[in-house]
Amino acid sequence: MLLTVDIGNTTVAVAGFVGERPAFLRRLPAGREEGPRDWAAALRALLAGAGPFRGAALSSVVPALTGPVADALACVTGGRVLTVGRDTPTGLPLGDYDGAALGMDRVVDCVAALARYAPPLAVFDMGTATTLSVVDREGVFRGGMILAGLSLSLDALSARAAQLPPVTLSPPEGLVGTDTERCMRYGAIYGAAGAVEGIAARLEEQFGPLTVVLTGGNGAYVRPLLRIPVVWEPMLTHLGLRELWLRQEP
Structure with a gap:
């Protein structure tokens, strides 16, 4: 199972995919100023009964949460974690946009x-x-x-x-x-x-x-x-x- 995680200003949305099929979508509040260990515990509780996980992909609009959640995902999945950022090859040309x-x-x-x-x-x-x-x-x-x-x-x-x-x-x-x-x-x-x-x-x-x-x-x-x-x-x-x-x- 692949995890995808969308960190927004209000919630951290976590989805699980089995092949092309989304198996679940669960949420945690985003206003948690905690470290990777705390996030890992919260994710394990949220994902109880799901898995095993092959890895995770993450996007975030809250920089303070990006690192701790990415580290927690690496612990929880034991696989590769892709954090989508400026250097990620997305295949989307930005043209003249800053x-x-x-x-x-x-x-x-x-x-x-x-x-x-x-x-x-x-x-x-x-x-x-x-x-x-x-x-x-x-x-x-x-x-x-x-x-x-x-x-x-x-x-x-x-x-x-x-x-x-x-x-x-x-x-x-x-x-x-x-x-x-x-x-x-x-x-x-x-x-x-x-x-x-x-x-x-x-x-x-x-x-x-x-x-x-x-x-x-x-x-x-x-x-x-x-x-x-x-x-x-x-x-x-x-x-x-x-x-x-x-x-x-x-």
Whole structure:
């Protein structure tokens, strides 16, 4: 079994693959300032009953966690651990994009999307932040956008507006909110859906007809509301990590 690990700002998502088939997806909170030994113990508890493991592939947008989790994965799997970074040959040309601060999760998403769909592509990853990654017809990464994620937007509203309460995301029951909580929740979710639709339309004016790929935990709230064709790939980052690990397998 191969492990793929996506370290985000909120969670550490761990998936196991048996061949091409994802066997499970489990999560740990990302806000743990612990060393490799503690992470290894947490991973062993999380993965109880799974294995054996042939190795792991890891991407991270939290530098402080990258090293400890990678070391823990080496202990837990006893195999090769690929940490996707600037020097990893991904096969994705960056063109004119300044890749110095490019999140590797966006690169991994594009690798997975290109392995499945013909470009041009627009990849929306809806997590703590919503990222858009654009790949042109020649398979070159052209850049994209970074927007505040749904939960982050709601948290900012409740923190900065005295009369707005904390709100937990859940699917909308209608279009027009009938109380403050629903107004905030509907605004975040329908606003995100409108952003995806509007941005995709503008991208098509520049790049021509494209495939819109949607992923990320918050994408599940937005997907049912979209009025444009999209491909739903909830495990896109993990599929890309598996792809990169296999490409570098000895």
